[in-house]
Amino acid sequence: MTKVTMNNDNRSIWVFGDYRNYFQNRVTLQLLARARELAPRIGAAVCAVIFGNHVDEYIREYIAHGAQTVYVCDHPRLKTYAVETFTTLTARLVMRYEPEIFLIGATDFGREFAPRAAKRLKTGLTADCVGLDINETGLLVQTAPSFGGNLIARIITPEARPQMATVRPGTFPERPHDDQATGQVIAIPFPEDIPCDRVRLVHSERKPPREQRIEDARIVICGGRGMGSRTKFKKLFEMARLMGAEVGATRPVVYSRWAEHDSLVGQAGKHVHPQVLFSFGVSGAIQHTAAIHDADLIIAVNKNPHAAIMKMADVAIVADASQFCSALIRELRKRIRE
Amino acid sequence: MLKLLVCIKQVPMVTELPWDAATGSLKRYMAEGMMNPACKHALEAAVQIKSLYGAHITVLSMGPPAAEEVLREALAMGADRGVLLTDPRMAGADTLITSHTLAMAIRKQCPDFDLILCGSCTSDSETAQVGPQIAEALDIAGAAYAAHIAIEGRTVQVQRECDDFLETLEMEMPALVTIATTGHHPRYASLPGLQNAFECGDIAVLDADAIGLEPGTSGMKASPTRILDVYTPTAGKTNVILKGAAPKMAQTLFERFGDRLSGAMAKDLKTHEHDDFHDESDDE
């Protein structure tokens, strides 16, 4: 086992290695990239921590993507994610190495694990950040949305350490893969005194994948109650097919079963960040618009020019949603060069 | 009998945001309150457990005095007893301190609980942190985002979606589970039920001393995080408004935004040629 001497002058920024779902979920790499940008401003090194079993390939990936040191605890007891065990391991490592900053991807697991680790360490934690910076006094400024993205708060943790934040996937670009990068790997022996998790994972299966996830789509077409009927709503699927887009829906639409529940866009559903978002017959209730703020271009169609969605749209089209959709489909068919 | 405890938060009904730019805080007194949606799902889960297995349900809330309303609504939905923690000394707490306060109250008011249910997330601050942190504070098993929950003997079984996995988890009571808004359909409180809850519901109102909070361990002062500032992300949008006949507007859209559309579609589009259009009536 590697013997490590502690050196408190070595400031560090830690990134939690969340490797499950590796190919879909790049948030760990995104955080490593941002950490590398922030680290020089506080004279810190960037470290990844990873708990698992047979995780060598992820160690290499993290180093290739910016980790200068990787702390790894590799043990059969860690072959599935377990909140309590991960919390205990994290707390012990953090108390030993005292990182300044500890960043965790805001995956579902990250958002369950991070609060427990923060609680154990009696430090602050900012949820689901969409921005990270270092201020003039060297503190981490954590930008977090609340009220469904309608308010943005900037939060600091002045004294408690580490400064902890979960960060929304997709907030930062990752660094290009660098095969030549080298890093230090520090193996942490699994402490045999760690009790078994009180929560037992008795079954786990991958959700059947959708062809394209609406969260990743470059064009999203959201339909609301103003589409009028299930039959008219179907036009949106035709439009989506022509554009290579994904269809999203508001809650009343999902409740009336014009669309599947997993296409719900909003506070209770999916967050989208397409290049272009079409919105047909949607009023623009805050619980829905919370999830579409990140769209680069919003084109809204509503017969009511004063609907809230029309105010946040870049292009507000005053029209019957279903009729305009038909017109748009005809226009698209004419213009697409096959 | 099972002893259930449900943590409930009153949140502003956010149709518009009563944000006070001068003081940098939410004018909570202006916002009409409602029960946080996920907390309502947690309560529904508790009421369903009660009707299946028999249980006593305590609902616990920390908030301003007005939060008593959501506790009364909870009683009308089927809870048996409400506990409101209200004290200016508790105000402005972040999640670390909120979970400490709630855990203290649970130890004082309901130490023999079997199962604690929380909403997975609140609609205002959206951290999803308080539930897991209460589990940590009480040193009990905990699971987040449950869609379904079942009880057999002392075992709690939870089904949930977590990062593209469908998981089944089991743990022994005492335990804490946070409930997502996917698996339950919260009942409406009946009018007579509400009337009854408002007239004779059992609600205890407690301050920091009553739950034994040490001075300096509650509220904003004790919280490790500080809010620097808060703002609304009002993007200076150039809002284009189109009116008129649908086919004409569809053409205009392509003429003006065709480049962005074709970029997003990754397909070439003819942006400037067009045929004459026929104003066909809308098909059903």
Ligand SMILES: Cc1cc2nc3c(=O)[nH]c(=O)nc-3n(C[C@H](O)[C@H](O)[C@H](O)COP(=O)(O)OP(=O)(O)OC[C@H]3O[C@@H](n4cnc5c(N)ncnc54)[C@H](O)[C@@H]3O)c2cc1C
């Ligand atoms: C806790 C909570 C969570 C919620 N979560 C979500 C969520 O995740 N996602 C979500 O979408 N909603 C959510 N909602 C519901 C949300 O508040 C709104 O009720 C919902 O988004 C409204 O959907 P809508 O715009 O389709 O319908 P409506 O509000 O009924 O709006 C229909 C719009 O269509 C327009 N219209 C009508 N006829 C036509 C026509 N012929 N042509 C053009 N326009 C027309 C109208 O002018 C109107 O603006 C939530 C609510 C709560 C309380």
